[in-house]
Amino acid sequence: MAHTEINHGRRRLLIAATSVVGASGTAAIAAPFLSSWQPSARALAAGAPVEVNISKVEAGQLLRVIWRGKPVWIVNRTEAMLTDLPKNDTNLRDPASEILSQQPAYAQNAHRSRNPHYLVLIGICTHLGCSPTYRPEVAPEDLGADWKGGWYCPCHGSRFDLAGRVYKNVPAATNLVVPPYYFKDDNTILIGEDGNVA
Numbered sequence: 001m002a003h004t005e006i007n008h009g010r011r012r013l014l015i016a017a018t019s020v021v022g023a024s025g026t027a028a029i030a031a032p033f034l035s036s037w038q039p040s041a042r043a044l045a046a047g048a049p050v051e052v053n054i055s056k057v058e059a060g061q062l063l064r065v066i067w068r069g070k071p072v073w074i075v076n077r078t079e080a081m082l083t084d085l086p087k088n089d090t091n092l093r094d095p096a097s098e099i100l101s102q103q104p105a106y107a108q109n110a111h112r113s114r115n116p117h118y119l120v121l122i123g124i125c126t127h128l129g130c131s132p133t134y135r136p137e138v139a140p141e142d143l144g145a146d147w148k149g150g151w152y153c154p155c156h157g158s159r160f161d162l163a164g165r166v167y168k169n170v171p172a173a174t175n176l177v178v179p180p181y182y183f184k185d186d187n188t189i190l191i192g193e194d195g196n197v198a
Helices: 006-034 039-046 081-093
Strands: 048-051 063-067 070-076 119-122 133-136 150-152 159-161 181-185 188-191
Touching: 119 188, 159 188
Parallel strands: none
Antiparallel strands: 048 188, 063 070, 070 119, 133 150, 150 159, 181 188
């Protein structure tokens, strides 16, 4: 049998070329597989923050938007609405908003908001998930002389004032939830993020 000489340089070149081709093939197969683990564009959008222009929301008016599939209310409260808020305190279950899970720290105040005029709430009753009706009028016949405006849940009769605080002796046990949000500028609210400013 004839003795053949081994060319080590050529062998190294062939091993390196085979390794590169193998790695490329593995990457080509792995890339689609790994990308399938990423959330879809629809899923990302469902949890994405929502930017809302509030420049045309008149005093006393409620604006409805959707964030994460939930209704979010933005109310431009009038001076009279703000003046009436403390008058409700004795009728409320949690007037000081002491249940911390119901709002971010920057909304744990008398008006439950960053800016006293603009209230931002998730529009879902904390009893069984119905959507309460906005009732801004004062002392309507069906809600009584003590009513200073707020939300009434037609499902089981829960009541919330114009800061989203729950009344005593109703089925709902906690205030309406304030979502994370911040003002990007005087006319824009971003719902879903707290921003850098307290």
